[in-house]
Amino acid sequence: MDKAQMVIPSSLREGGTDPIFRIAGEAAKKTQELGAEAVINSTLGALMDDEGKLVTMKSVFDTLKNLPNDLIAGYSGLAGQPDFLNDVVKACFKDYQPEVGFIKAVATPGGTGAVRHAFCNYTEPGDQILITDWYWAAYHTIADENRRSIVNFPLYNEKGTFNLDAYKESMKALLKKQGRVLSVLNTPAHNPTGYSITDGEWDEIIAFVSEEANNDPECKIILLVDLAYIDFAGEGDEARAFMKKLTGMPHNVLTLYAFSCSKGYTMYGLRNGAIICVAPTESIAEEFANACTYSNRGSWSNGTRGAMETISKIYSDSELYNQMIAEQTFYKGILRRRAQAFCEEAQKCGLEIVTYSDGFFISIPCEYSREISDRLMEKNVFIVGLAKGLRFAPCAVSEEKCRRAPALILEAMNEVLSEKA
Ligand SMILES: Cc1ncc(COP(=O)(O)O)c(C=O)c1O
Structure with a gap:
């Protein structure tokens, strides 16, 4: 160059x-x-x-086009519209919202914005972020743009299932080096392979992460689950079953979700999504919301009002909701x-x-x-x-x-x- x-x-x-x-x-x-x-x-x-x-x-675009102009044209709140923040949590978890943990959402322009906020608020400049070897190329771009980098572990073992051994090894090495690890798992329906981590594999990941976190109470482990394709996975909502498990870990483990309205609601260009936390304490959830809201202001100010209002309208009207489903x-x-x-x-x-x-x-x-x-x-x-x-x-x-x-x-x-x- x-x-x-x-x-x-x-x-x-x-x-x-x-x-x-x-x-x-x-x-x-x-x-x-x-x-x-x-x-x-x-x-x-x-x-x-x-x-x-x-x-x-049709359910999405008829709703959007029937909104009053001021609900499309107006700014949204910095963290997102309050109704949308409740609705996006419902859209993310459906019937699998964990009972334990403190949940908060901050609206972002698509899942990309959520990934950006996780990278910038949960790693230091210069840190490496743990990602599978088959991966969405934008992870590299977002890390690089923000002066971080990615480090890969093989997604598959020789049986063609999740390579837990490699994940453990890479996580341990990075913890030793940085004392904090942000791990991105794009599941279910991974891009570009279509792999979905099974509930049994999640059990093993959770047991391993909990053990590491208990062994070193000073370390910090952040699990970012990128859900961009979740509404195209499994029968009904069963692909969300793992969400109930992904909580109740030691207090130095934080679960984040990057939620996108691009694929599931065909809102690609409307730039709508959220970063959602399931935090072990209320103050960690508060800290999350403050950091990500500040990041909104410091990067794109606020999200797309009309897209948020559309989701809220759909989630408040059962007929419309059923049509969308x-x-x-x-x-x-x-x-x-x-x-x-x-x-x-x-x-x-x-x-x-x-x-x-x-x-x-x-x-x-x-x-x-x-x-x-x-x-x-x-x-x-x-x-x-x-x-x-x-x-x-x-x-x-x-x-x-x-x-x-x-x-x-x-x-x-x-x-x-x-x-x-
Ligand atoms: C793996 C993955 N994550 C996140 C996204 C985010 O998409 P958007 O920012 O449009 O929500 C995409 C889109 O292609 C993706 O493939």
């Missing part, structure tokens, strides 16, 4: 288009040229209908059928994927992912290449295309691998 001219050296950034948006741009061009049928555009992380058009929930359930069913089609065909043709449970993405572990992604483009298949493999997005393509894709991916992979051999 060039030398910094006017920006400080640590703010010198690469320009150019984000690789995901570049591939999506290429896919859009090909679609114009050949028609939607001929192109598999599995790039963006948003739910699309079978024709490739963004899904939007019916829509979520309908789209969850579509996503599940698409993902199932992809997984079945992958198994049939022998394409390896990492363990998938739920969600917008399925990952294919491989070397030369960028080259394979380029080769696939020649076959009119558009898939993002990541450091550890390829990310297929069943959220973005029809069930029929999900069935077609695995054989095409395998073919491109074999071509590239044989050229490299």
